[in-house]
Amino acid sequence: MNKIIIATKNAGKLKEFKAFFEQYDMTAYGLDELDKQFDDVEETGTTFEENAALKAETIAGFLQVPVLADDSGLEIDALEGRPGVYSARYAGEAKSDQANMDKVLEELQGVPAAERTARFVCVLAVSQPGKETFYARGHVEGVITEVPQGEHGFGYDPVFQPEGYEKTMAQLEPAEKNQISHRKQAMVHLEKWLNEQAK
């Protein structure tokens, strides 16, 4: 035993037990701290698949139950696929949507419309104890606009114009975005897999 869960929400008792078990080189966690153990699972992978699996497999290994994790990002062809797995922290660890978009638009300065192709990618990983991890990948193709437009969504939505639309993702209504989004496409694959499992 090197870790033990203390089944209490009483802060005083928990503190006492933590100090007690520390003497035995054991880490005691309270029930409301179960998630804190996973805060330090870092996204160190070089692909969306690796990052999603890293998280899902770590948590499933601990909890011994199925776990779904996702990783997603934006791939811009003119930037050789960047920001990719670094999408959330492209302009630094502060993870600012505005700073990230500014950086991308600056790097694309002078690049003509026809060469501003890009795609949002989402990978869902489902890890089950004792089984191979299942991956579902979804994507939505589009182009990077010259300036941010729209107020909905988050991330790079204001500079991404999906194929067949004259609006950016951030100009689409949430329900409309959700119908075409990369996550939606990945969930279609997940759905198919779940249906096969159920057979």
Next chain:
Amino acid sequence: MNKIIIATKNAGKLKEFKAFFEQYDMTAYGLDELDKQFDDVEETGTTFEENAALKAETIAGFLQVPVLADDSGLEIDALEGRPGVYSARYAGEAKSDQANMDKVLEELQGVPAAERTARFVCVLAVSQPGKETFYARGHVEGVITEVPQGEHGFGYDPVFQPEGYEKTMAQLEPAEKNQISHRKQAMVHLEKWLNEQAK
């Protein structure tokens, strides 16, 4: 699969996944909801051992890690051991310390000092996957006073005078109480067991 953990703290994503998995009769939990699954583990046992084990074993079975749970209460001899496992809710589900003490004092009205003997009991249960549950029981003997006294502690502390003391538990300083308490006694047994395990 009938349950799945969604490794996200994003409320919007979580809501979407919950609705999605519901179609497959699966319950999806977010990382910060891991403890909520155990809220409904009811203390339906008739002994402290049963209640502590029920909680520890349920959670250990789910998490596959060692879990410690405790159950404790007050046994009054003149009341045939009551309130016992019902100590926290003796006067009703509202779990009022004051109402519980009032009920006990009323039931003991007219009972002479010599017959007001009682004890606080604490049982710790440690459940480890694939192993027998370990129990540590501690108790502190005393008498029930005529009126509540003291401001420290909680529960029945103001009406319980431990053996060898002229004060109630609630009149003792916390550090002093912790040295003689039923939980402390149970932890002495737990400590002995841990030392044996480490050999």
